[in-house]
Amino acid sequence: MVSLLLQGLALGVLTGGLYALLASGLSLYFGVMRVVMVAHPAFLFLGAYLTYTVHTVFGLDPFLALPVTVPLFFVLGVAVQRLLIARLAPENLAMMSVLLTFGIALTIEGLLGTFYTGSYKSVSMEYATRSLTVAGVHLPYDKIIAFWVAAITLVVLFAVLVKSRFGQSLRATIQHREAARLVGIHTERVAGYGFGVGLATAAVGGTVLALITPFFPASHWVWIGKLMAIIVVGGLGSVIGAALAAVLLGVVEGLVLVTVDATWATMMFYVFLFLALLVRPQGFFGGRLAHRF
Amino acid sequence: MNTVLSLEDVEAGYGRAALVLRGLTVTVRAGEVVCLVGPNGAGKSTALKVASGLLTPRSGRVLLAGQDVTGLSPQRLLGLGLSHVLQGHSVFREMTVAENVRLGGFTVRDQARLNARIETVKELFPVVAERWGSMAGLLSGGQQKQVEFARALMLEPKVVLLDEPSMGLDPRNTQVVFDQIDLMRRTGVAVLLVEQNARRALEMADVGCVLDLGRVHITGPARELAADPRLGKLYLGGAPAT
Amino acid sequence: MSDTASSLRTEGLSKSFGGVLAVDGATVELRDGKINGLIGPNGSGKTTFFNLITGMIKPDAGRVLYRGRDITRHSPHRIAHAGLGRTFQLCRIFPRLTVLENMLVAVRRTRLRELLAGLRDKGEVERARHWLRRMGIEHLEDAEARDLSYGQQKLLELAAVLMAEPELVLLDEPAGGVNPALIDRIVSLVRDLNAEGRTFLVVEHNMDMVMGMCDHVIVFDRGAPIAEGPPSAVREDPKVLEAYLGV
Amino acid sequence: MYAAMATSWNLLGGFTGYVSLGHSAFFGLGAYGTGLLVVRAGVPWVVALLASALLVTVFAVVVGIAAVRVRGASFVIVSIALVSMMNLVVQGWRSLTGGSTGLQVPSPFPDLHRGQTHMVFFYLFLALLALALASWWYVSRSRFGAGLRAIREDEDKAESLGVPTAAYKVTAFALSALFVALAGGLYAVWFGSLDPIFVFSILIGSYMVLMSLLGGVRHLFGPLLGALIVAPAGEYFLIALGETQIHLTATGLVLVLVVLFMPDGILARLTRRRAGPSIPDETAEQRLQGVAQ
Amino acid sequence: KTDEPGGAQTPGRQTGPVKIGISLPLTGDFSEPGKGIQEGYQVWADQVNAKGGLLGRKVELIFRDDASDPNRVSSDYESLITQDKVNLVFGPFSSRLVIPAAKVAESYNMVFVEPAGAAKEVFEQGFKRLFYAAPAIASDHYNYLADYILKLPADQKPKTAAYASLDDPFAQGTAYGLRDKLAAAGIKTVVDEVYPPETTDFAPIAAKIAAAKPDIVVGGTQFEDSVGLVRALQELKVQPKLAAFSTGPTLAEFPAAVKGAVEHIISPVGWSATATFTGNQEMVKRYKEMFGGEANEDAANGYTVGQIVEAAVTAVKCVDPTKECQDKLADHIRQGTFDTVVGPLSFDDQGRPEQAHMIQQYVDGKVQIVLPESAKTADIVYPKKEW
Numbered sequence A: 001m002v003s004l005l006l007q008g009l010a011l012g013v014l015t016g017g018l019y020a021l022l023a024s025g026l027s028l029y030f031g032v033m034r035v036v037m038v039a040h041p042a043f044l045f046l047g048a049y050l051t052y053t054v055h056t057v058f059g060l061d062p063f064l065a066l067p068v069t070v071p072l073f074f075v076l077g078v079a080v081q082r083l084l085i086a087r088l089a090p091e092n093l094a095m096m097s098v099l100l101t102f103g104i105a106l107t108i109e110g111l112l113g114t115f116y117t118g119s120y121k122s123v124s125m126e127y128a129t130r131s132l133t134v135a136g137v138h139l140p141y142d143k144i145i146a147f148w149v150a151a152i153t154l155v156v157l158f159a160v161l162v163k164s165r166f167g168q169s170l171r172a173t174i175q176h177r178e179a180a181r182l183v184g185i186h187t188e189r190v191a192g193y194g195f196g197v198g199l200a201t202a203a204v205g206g207t208v209l210a211l212i213t214p215f216f217p218a219s220h221w222v223w224i225g226k227l228m229a230i231i232v233v234g235g236l237g238s239v240i241g242a243a244l245a246a247v248l249l250g251v252v253e254g255l256v257l258v259t260v261d262a263t264w265a266t267m268m269f270y271v272f273l274f275l276a277l278l279v280r281p282q283g284f285f286g287g288r289l290a291h292r293f
Numbered sequence B: 001m002n003t004v005l006s007l008e009d010v011e012a013g014y015g016r017a018a019l020v021l022r023g024l025t026v027t028v029r030a031g032e033v034v035c036l037v038g039p040n041g042a043g044k045s046t047a048l049k050v051a052s053g054l055l056t057p058r059s060g061r062v063l064l065a066g067q068d069v070t071g072l073s074p075q076r077l078l079g080l081g082l083s084h085v086l087q088g089h090s091v092f093r094e095m096t097v098a099e100n101v102r103l104g105g106f107t108v109r110d111q112a113r114l115n116a117r118i119e120t121v122k123e124l125f126p127v128v129a130e131r132w133g134s135m136a137g138l139l140s141g142g143q144q145k146q147v148e149f150a151r152a153l154m155l156e157p158k159v160v161l162l163d164e165p166s167m168g169l170d171p172r173n174t175q176v177v178f179d180q181i182d183l184m185r186r187t188g189v190a191v192l193l194v195e196q197n198a199r200r201a202l203e204m205a206d207v208g209c210v211l212d213l214g215r216v217h218i219t220g221p222a223r224e225l226a227a228d229p230r231l232g233k234l235y236l237g238g239a240p241a242t
Numbered sequence C: 001m002s003d004t005a006s007s008l009r010t011e012g013l014s015k016s017f018g019g020v021l022a023v024d025g026a027t028v029e030l031r032d033g034k035i036n037g038l039i040g041p042n043g044s045g046k047t048t049f050f051n052l053i054t055g056m057i058k059p060d061a062g063r064v065l066y067r068g069r070d071i072t073r074h075s076p077h078r079i080a081h082a083g084l085g086r087t088f089q090l091c092r093i094f095p096r097l098t099v100l101e102n103m104l105v106a107v108r109r110t111r112l113r114e115l116l117a118g119l120r121d122k123g124e125v126e127r128a129r130h131w132l133r134r135m136g137i138e139h140l141e142d143a144e145a146r147d148l149s150y151g152q153q154k155l156l157e158l159a160a161v162l163m164a165e166p167e168l169v170l171l172d173e174p175a176g177g178v179n180p181a182l183i184d185r186i187v188s189l190v191r192d193l194n195a196e197g198r199t200f201l202v203v204e205h206n207m208d209m210v211m212g213m214c215d216h217v218i219v220f221d222r223g224a225p226i227a228e229g230p231p232s233a234v235r236e237d238p239k240v241l242e243a244y245l246g247v
Numbered sequence D: 001m002y003a004a005m006a007t008s009w010n011l012l013g014g015f016t017g018y019v020s021l022g023h024s025a026f027f028g029l030g031a032y033g034t035g036l037l038v039v040r041a042g043v044p045w046v047v048a049l050l051a052s053a054l055l056v057t058v059f060a061v062v063v064g065i066a067a068v069r070v071r072g073a074s075f076v077i078v079s080i081a082l083v084s085m086m087n088l089v090v091q092g093w094r095s096l097t098g099g100s101t102g103l104q105v106p107s108p109f110p111d112l113h114r115g116q117t118h119m120v121f122f123y124l125f126l127a128l129l130a131l132a133l134a135s136w137w138y139v140s141r142s143r144f145g146a147g148l149r150a151i152r153e154d155e156d157k158a159e160s161l162g163v164p165t166a167a168y169k170v171t172a173f174a175l176s177a178l179f180v181a182l183a184g185g186l187y188a189v190w191f192g193s194l195d196p197i198f199v200f201s202i203l204i205g206s207y208m209v210l211m212s213l214l215g216g217v218r219h220l221f222g223p224l225l226g227a228l229i230v231a232p233a234g235e236y237f238l239i240a241l242g243e244t245q246i247h248l249t250a251t252g253l254v255l256v257l258v259v260l261f262m263p264d265g266i267l268a269r270l271t272r273r274r275a276g277p278s279i280p281d282e283t284a285e286q287r288l289q290g291v292a293q
Numbered sequence E: 001k002t003d004e005p006g007g008a009q010t011p012g013r014q015t016g017p018v019k020i021g022i023s024l025p026l027t028g029d030f031s032e033p034g035k036g037i038q039e040g041y042q043v044w045a046d047q048v049n050a051k052g053g054l055l056g057r058k059v060e061l062i063f064r065d066d067a068s069d070p071n072r073v074s075s076d077y078e079s080l081i082t083q084d085k086v087n088l089v090f091g092p093f094s095s096r097l098v099i100p101a102a103k104v105a106e107s108y109n110m111v112f113v114e115p116a117g118a119a120k121e122v123f124e125q126g127f128k129r130l131f132y133a134a135p136a137i138a139s140d141h142y143n144y145l146a147d148y149i150l151k152l153p154a155d156q157k158p159k160t161a162a163y164a165s166l167d168d169p170f171a172q173g174t175a176y177g178l179r180d181k182l183a184a185a186g187i188k189t190v191v192d193e194v195y196p197p198e199t200t201d202f203a204p205i206a207a208k209i210a211a212a213k214p215d216i217v218v219g220g221t222q223f224e225d226s227v228g229l230v231r232a233l234q235e236l237k238v239q240p241k242l243a244a245f246s247t248g249p250t251l252a253e254f255p256a257a258v259k260g261a262v263e264h265i266i267s268p269v270g271w272s273a274t275a276t277f278t279g280n281q282e283m284v285k286r287y288k289e290m291f292g293g294e295a296n297e298d299a300a301n302g303y304t305v306g307q308i309v310e311a312a313v314t315a316v317k318c319v320d321p322t323k324e325c326q327d328k329l330a331d332h333i334r335q336g337t338f339d340t341v342v343g344p345l346s347f348d349d350q351g352r353p354e355q356a357h358m359i360q361q362y363v364d365g366k367v368q369i370v371l372p373e374s375a376k377t378a379d380i381v382y383p384k385k386e387w
């Protein structure tokens, strides 16, 4: 029993790392742009499919797809922001963005279904099925890889947001667009790049996802609820909060899975969501901003 | 004195709605404070937005230091020495005071110069120094205004547009702001000021313009305007009864 | 509790945000039926004080008593029903509702019958028009509120607050950003309303207005009153001179 | 049926501006509630329908108390979570609900043949639509409705004017849930088979939103019009583009276009009386006088 | 009731083509198998028409796409029957869609032979005209495997078993069918997990199984989860003597998805490309001509539906949508035995087929039929090699 719990805990931490990566983009859009990006998981799977293509057509390691997909997604993000999001009226941006991105998600799903058909695809690498055994606890390599990729991406992301000139101008743009223009920031460009960075995380996330789970065009629906729950629990818009919440929920899920069952484990996400709302509507780690939006 | 900033026969409005500015002409010279007064909704703020490039006029021209800058982006105008403090609150709420002020010098790459400016600004506005690490959005209304002011002065601008800078400021801070304006004038900066605290503003300004419905109705030396009884009744309010 | 003519009393009201003590043990008593002024330097906690009184934020300590009743921690709408009305420092109206609808939102009681009553209840509309007329904006009743000029919006906000027939009206910088001619009008309105028996508490930085209009002035510094009295006295108080007037 | 649901949705969305993608939760609960009462308790279907709608309303009040504490984007997320959660509960609670096998509800009119049954239900849905429309109309004219609109514009301000915002929001939430639950219950007896995955689908919820938005959320007949357009359009895409998943893309793109170009809906487009501000232009002289008075 | 469809037969219609209405999930969750079934139907229609049609009339298939949506599947059949006035209907894919579809067919008195509604619930609805055109219902899929296991000598016989199943009537049905038989024979159930379709991470389930160290592992799976489970079991170093999964391993993508771990995985299968049952080789050949690829189980099931209906129609000599004719067809199907590409089929009163699925196993990377003895192409390997 103890070893089972340990195993659940270890897996939870690793999975939580992945969740953190997947949720970080969402948190970013919201934190810096007040956009609820329902299409994020759809982009994740678009990334997964591209990885699949690179892997099957060129026979490359999935991670070698990143130099292609990351810039591609960045550009895509810039385009989505500049061409679509930027046209929304600011008064009800949060609401309208949900619907807009919902439309985008459907569009992507439809396109994936058309080009790749509805069947399952998966990318499996030899190293992805082996595992490291520490003190009787098995740590699958694919999860370890996912965890580290997630961690590195998050650290880079965070550094960019907090420290770089770009991060500063991004935040300034969100908070007061006119004032940002008046200090010399190219606000449209910056907002576009911000979105691009968010989508770039989806490219990384997609690759990792492709490696550890099979997928089909409608797979993204499953993730919306989970990721949304994570970012609310973490405090909307807080990238760090989302990361912490992701690990927390990953662990809870893992433990509940090994002790109770899968239905309850998934349910934990929503239980925590409602708990978070009742106890701290701004999220466990959220700032003051949360409940204003 | 040479003209630094001028709006010539500007027509402008928002979206497809009716015009707000209908043929506005205003001129500001170096070392001069021009004060725009007028009722709420007259188009004063709109005039400043046109001048700083936030809003592109539908017709007319904007000249900065003799150069036609109509339609240029605020970023470009900033480079040409123009600075604009918006009406209301425009601090970056979720950033610290420090970050706000630093962003004022966003276009400055020279760290030493930036740091020197920061010191100067901190001296001018003690609150800024005191609350250096706080989130700007948590400051009181008046404190935020001072942060904005500090931010705008980071670049040592040659032309400053101020939109109701004293709004919400307590008397002491209002004095600080007016002293600053005076200081800028003396160092040769041109100031285009919008104020509802009209009597006070006209007292210190060089030129006054009465703006209503998108046009300048009366222009003249500020002190004379202040004394104009007709104007007093319509725009400046009666002397407060005691 | 004394049975003095006090409509509103606060006792040791405190609120801190993170490290900042915004309101620090403020004990204040308003003069009933008078125009009370509240002045103080930027950041001295005036707006926070308003928010505490009206229940928009919950105090860390202290009590708010209205007509002897403890209303601390009541929800804002209950406090509004008790007879307190307020305006906001940065004028807040409902931008996409018409001027008349803005007026009709104000609710005094929550009896079911009233709620279900038609919006265009004759009596209510008449009352709304009455207030709009007094503000001089009755010709705008069908305009969407966002299309009004800032000054007109300020008047609308005040009118809507008055719709609920509050006994105590809290105004946060009614003159801020308002053109001087309009300030005169607001001053005379406040005077008239006061003559009709309404108590006022006005936060304002426009000294001419405060000194000219108020019967009683309270001076805040660092979250607590440092002086109070009639305008003439307050103006001479050295503490006030030092903390606020800055001369 | 869709028209009735969209109109019900609009009782919440149109007035308060709270966009709920989760109304299919109430649809599903209404359906399952009715179905279970008929199947397990042997209650006559009319009674079951009303009883379950009532239960759902009570449930909505409880959920509403938690859900309306958060605004804007968080609310959307919570509503999505609600659907996923209900889906899990119904699937997981196999002994009561039949889990993923679904629930089979006997037809209430075994003697009528199908065409006639359809007619009966057509009129029932029509009646429900009429009821929902009437409620919307009534609310829109009441002070309650004015309060709800005020909440949409500025919640804190409304509160300070004495509007008990929390109670209002929960009431609107519950009211709109009531109608959706009725629709769900009718669906259960009409259609006969309930499958958790389809009954608790975010797509149904988002169709309600799409219809309302397309038609115009501020108009009585907006959602109805939207439903009349969206439902056949969906069919059309399916038939015209069939075979592949491109029809999803088409639906997605329509959603994107609506959000971008007609955020206020078709009716708002058609009925817009004026382009500019609603205030007549005054002349300078009038203004001067106005100020001087 | 004269407005009943088909009630007023005009002589002209009896000479037109035989219209067969079918709704299938061509898009949405079940789109892959849905397409397979469609191809099976098409191959059948093509061959029937080449032979001169049904009762001398050409067969015309009318397809609708229900997008895997049960609302749509019923309105599709509704309109096929009332608007298109089809002579016959064939079933859709998946138990989830079969039930609502059968309801409609039943209320119009149409015979409803379906290729893919295997869950036991399908047959508990009191349908009188529904028949499942495959060897066995879900809970009987593993019957041959159960027999095999129970006949093993005591020292080889597994003592413990772990079950993990997707929350889906069909997938669960298969796993529980086996579980109940083994449990009755004293093989202990040490893990019995049900996971919702949203599940993407199988490691914790595998961890539970690992902790219980079962002798055999049985998965009631579809595709995605079968892959996920295999990988997770591998990672957590669970090494059972036997691993069986429903559906997943029968799909062509499976070996690529799990790589080497595929070896010796077992699953029930209702059809084999190499079997020599009536018409099977012709079907395989024609399929290749028409669609290029290899036929699969789904296509075979579709084809089977055609074969059964064809036999019935030929026997009773009518294809009208009238109650009399459809009743005759139903009675015939209920009583007869039909030679099909999946072998001879007969049905009980609820429409359940009374045969059993074969058991396939990956041996040296190839799919082989290992049970029953009579149909086997290779010997079953037990215990399996480690993955």
Ligand SMILES: Nc1ncnc2c1ncn2[C@@H]1O[C@H](COP(=O)(O)OP(=O)(O)OP(=O)(O)O)[C@@H](O)[C@H]1O
Pocket: B014, B017, B020, B038, B039, B040, B041, B042, B043, B044, B045, B046, B047, B087, C146, C147, C148, C149, C150, C151, C177
């Ligand atoms: N962003 C905007 N979109 C549409 N209309 C606007 C916008 N900003 C201002 N207006 C309108 O333009 C007119 C002039 O506004 P402006 O802000 O220039 O007035 P102002 O003179 O600065 O008034 P105040 O003294 O109240 O600040 C007003 O009628 C206002 O409603």
Ligand SMILES: Nc1ncnc2c1ncn2[C@@H]1O[C@H](COP(=O)(O)OP(=O)(O)OP(=O)(O)O)[C@@H](O)[C@H]1O
Pocket: B138, B139, B140, B141, B142, B143, B168, B170, C017, C018, C020, C021, C022, C023, C040, C041, C042, C043, C044, C045, C046, C047, C048, C049, C089
């Ligand atoms: N929500 C908040 N979170 C954190 N700090 C706050 C918050 N609101 C106010 N403060 C702090 O509380 C103090 C008092 O603010 P308040 O707005 O009450 O001042 P004020 O007297 O109204 O000033 P002003 O005259 O400038 O409007 C300020 O230092 C401010 O930074």
Ligand SMILES: CC(C)C[C@H](N)C(=O)O
Pocket: E093, E094, E095, E096, E115, E116, E117, E118, E119, E170, E171
């Ligand atoms: C054998 C399979 C085709 C059965 C199908 N998966 C069902 O749900 O019934």
Ligand SMILES: [Mg+2]
Pocket: B044, B045, B046, B087, B163
């Ligand atoms: Mg202005």
Ligand SMILES: [Mg+2]
Pocket: B140, B141, C046, C047, C048, C089
């Ligand atoms: Mg204040």
